[in-house]
Amino acid sequence: MGSYMVNRKELKPDSSPQAAYGARLREMRERRGWTQSDLATALECSSQHVSAVETARKSPTLPFSRRVDAALGLAGTTDSFEREWREIRHGSLLEGFAEYVAHEGRAAEVRLYEIGIIPGLLQTPEYAQVLAESAVTRGAITPEQASERVAFLAERQAILGRPMMFVVMDESCIRRPVGGPKVMGRQLDRLVECAGDPRTVLQVAPYAIGERRTFDLPVNVLTMPDRSVVSYAESQAQGHLDRDTTSVLPMLTAYHQLQAEALCQAESVAMIQEVRKGTL
Known part of the structure; x- marks a missing residue:
């Protein structure tokens, strides 16, 4: 004793x-x-x-x-x-993100909107690695945190319970070159593959929609199995998880409005394939 x-x-x-x-x-x-x-x-x-x-x-x-x-x-x-x-593992991530990911793994529907980079859940390992290495070069994170970030993303992609996924990407996501033609080409191919999955709806919001773009920052909206909704949005410095229905529902409405302005999936895939030709 x-x-x-x-x-x-x-x-x-x-x-x-x-x-x-x-x-x-x-x-x-x-x-x-x-x-x-x-x-x-x-x-x-x-x-x-x-x-x-x-x-x-x-x-x-x-x-x-x-x-x-x-x-x-x-x-x-x-x-x-x-x-x-x-x-513990992801202490370097923005506030609220670890909790968001726990919800993400159980969601019935996932809605994503991204600006400038391919949404994480659709990134290839090579694309994700280039982004992480760039952050190390800038001094934003350590090499250890970079490795952790890439591993964490792979983990999210692996444990996601195959919900219905709606993805709207600003046109900048597919036109911004990341990692050179080879990395970018594989990433664009991956997007086309994802669009072929019946559980994924992929759309590009073209520059031409101008002021009708409903979000100025990336947004994630989850519909849980009990039909409750959760949103996560982040700026450069902080993330915010919101489970208050009264504030999340307007975000869901804005997402639907954005989908209406975006290209349909067939037109989006055609645009991605056109951009892909430039990486050959």
């Missing part, structure tokens, strides 16, 4: 995000009267692994966090360990 108490005293939740994660895991486990072995059995891992995470000797992983949430009944809640893991 004396050794156990010494180990407990060695926990310093304020020393790092991983330590805070471990301390909360121990607290939640003990609140249920479980030993490390009890939790390990539920997680299908060793008690040594549970101990290592609780004492921050090992960092938690996404699969581990999801198993913890399932075992403790926290899946999909604001107290989930998956959410805490994302905040």
Whole structure:
């Protein structure tokens, strides 16, 4: 018992995000009267692994966090360990984005609007890598954060539960060259492929719509399985997640108005293919 108490005293939740994660895991486990072995059995891992995470000797992983949430009944809640893991892994992301991504993975419908760059969920790995490396060159992020950003995007693309996806891109997204002709060519090919997926509606909002463009910043709007709506918008410095229906619904209306002004999917694909010819 004396050794156990010494180990407990060695926990310093304020020393790092991983330590805070471990301390909360121990607290939640003990609140249920479980030993490390009890939790390990539920997680299908060793008690040594549970101990290592609780004492921050090992960092938690996404699969581990999801198993913890399932075992403790926290899946999909604001107290989930998956959410805490994302905040640890992606602390360099804008405020609200990690929470948005948790919603994104469960959404029934995803609506995206982007200006200047291809929407993340449709980016090729090469395109995403070029953007991340550019941010490192500018000193905006570290090389480690760049690697994290690219890995996180791949993760989002992989776990997205194949909802219906509506994408409107400003014409600047396809005309702004990123990474040279080879990278850009593959990216444009990827867009055409996405347009062929029956679960994706892809449109280009041409420069010609002028003042009828309803958004000046990128916007994400999610429709959840219960038909509630969530929006996420960001500026250069901050992101904002909004779950208030009274403010999100007007954004949904503006999105529909933008879709009405944008080119239809066939015309959008034709424009993308025309731009693609210039990358050959």
